[in-house]
Amino acid sequence: MSIDVSTETITPEQIAAGVRAHQLDKEHVFHSWQAQGPFAPMTILKTQGSWIWDGEGNKLLDFSSQLVNTNIGHQHPKVVAAIQSQAADICTIAPQHVNDARSEAARLIASLTPGDLDHVFFTNGGADAVEHAIRMARLHTGKHKVLAAYRSYHGGTHLAINLTGDPRRFASDHGTDGVVHFMPAYHYRSYFSAATEAEETERALRHLEDTIVLEGPDTIGALILESIPGTAGIYMPPAGYMAGVRELTRKYGIAYIADEVMAGFGRAGQWFSVDHWDVVPDLLTFAKGVNSGYVPLGGVAISGAIYETFRERAYPGGLTYSGHPLACAAAVATITAMKDEAMVENSARIGAEIIGPALEELKAKHPSVGDVRGTGCFWALELVTNRETREPMAPYGGSSPAMAAVTGALKKAGMLPFVNFNRIHVVPPLNISDEDLRTGLAMLDEALSVADGFVEA
Incomplete structure (x- = not known):
């Protein structure tokens, strides 16, 4: 439309x-x-x-x-109308209470995410989604370090900006947050002198595995990667790279977080960019396109294994506006309009x-x-x-x-x-x-x- x-x-x-x-x-x-x-x-x-x-x-x-x-x-008139309708019933409610907009938004998102990412923790935006995904991964694995790529962007809050692999982090990066950066696969400006995409994939994965081994797999709790980097340059992963990254995280017991904040919700021609490579992460962060920013909303889609970590153990985190009714009503209307149209x-x-x-x-x-x-x-x-x-x-x-x-x-x-x-x-x-x-x-x-x-x- x-x-x-x-x-x-x-x-x-x-x-x-x-x-x-x-x-x-x-x-x-x-x-x-x-x-x-x-x-x-x-x-x-x-x-x-x-x-x-x-x-x-x-x-x-x-x-x-x-x-x-x-x-x-x-x-978009359908989303504007949904926000107006929700405001007439419930403008806001504390996150410990059920509200139908949040429940339906979670159901719709879980129906679109790959694999068993069937539970959703709502945040106010992409940066805090990243913060909470890292916290979940660290508690799940019991390991602190996080691998993140250079030429990446993960948000402006403290840990998210330190995960970021571009100059925006320099003023805030004191090397104290357990972040280890690695070189991404970026064939046009290859860090590995690769002449072909196949060489880029092989050498980038070898570099990543070397980084894991030299840092110590028993110290690394998570790897976060933009499925397709956004503000860093929209450089497409070469064939085999994403599957190779996923295999390395499984091999070394590292939680794999797909950052889909910018690349998700149809931006790259699939509901989520990881769908291009049939890769299923342990955690997936989203925001932006989930409701086109009409009301601030982000979140973490959580795999069954990580959900089980917190079935009987309290998750130590939350937000006053987690699953805000106006934001979730906008998400429901946005996803529905995207499907219908x-x-x-x-x-x-x-x-x-x-x-x-x-x-x-x-x-x-x-x-x-x-x-x-x-x-x-x-x-x-x-x-x-x-x-x-x-x-x-x-x-x-x-x-x-x-x-x-x-x-x-x-x-x-x-x-x-x-x-x-x-x-x-x-x-x-x-x-x-x-x-x-x-x-x-x-x-x-x-x-x-x-x-x-x-x-x-």
Whole structure:
């Protein structure tokens, strides 16, 4: 169900209200991941379907799905109605009490997760889902260390940011939280000098097993891995890698946690990304797409074995808003709408038939595009100044005048993009219309001409 926005308008009153909101924001709001002084946030006046309107009334195509979480687009009427209906009955209730929205949301999620992940612990978002999954794994195994990949992101809370394998963790990482990082399988920028994907898989798995052995298997309680890394680059695991990781965790008695916070709920053309490789983890974290962020919600799907650890033993953790009725009602409506409107199937279709082929054409056309990768509605273009050396258009952990120019060109063309380091991510809503999708790809084509100007002659 794509929403027609052709008749949507912004009034002078809305613009005036936006000006006041911007002034109050500058005076009182402390923003995440920003130096507060120079930050100039965009005001959003309205959202509808795959589009947003900024503080000046400009209409922008949301090719970012915000933070890759509005999987069903903005203001889906069925979800809005479900939130309104739930608010009329029970706005909130303590988590020790049963409420029908939470029970039904848990049932629906358990019906979609792989294997025997049949119990759900609800959290407020992805980071605390990761925190609780690690706690469960440590208590289940009796072991403290956690393996996590470089070039990963697991959240902004204390342990989650230390698990993260990108520069966002540097300011908070004191090496005291039992986290051990390993090199991921990332064929385009192989850490193992692999010439083929098969070599990448074999060498990356050997490196991981060496890390386990050298750290001591009896000290490692969990391994957490984004099934498809999100903000780290949407680099797809090569064939055999995910199955190999799962086998190593079984071999050494390590709980395997699949981080599906960004990659889950249809984003990659399957309900969960691990489904691409028929891998069943011990724990699975989710958030974002479970209800498209309409109300904050995350959670941990728990295997039978780990559930049994806490059958007679109290789990030492909880949240005041665990399974919040408004959030769970939104999840029920979101999952139901996704099923009724075949959004997961649509994600797979447009990825295979429109996005993938179009991005390959852009790669052939634009020398600034070094690599194209992805699946479903989850893609990245890696921009380079030299295809032969693969020199990134921005340094790892930073930006550059070139990337700033490309980002500016995308916004000028009418897009709200997702840009990170030297990459442009193509992550539209799963129910974007084919017409709007092609409009966004044409905007991308235009902006890449700007990027080509920074390629070494």
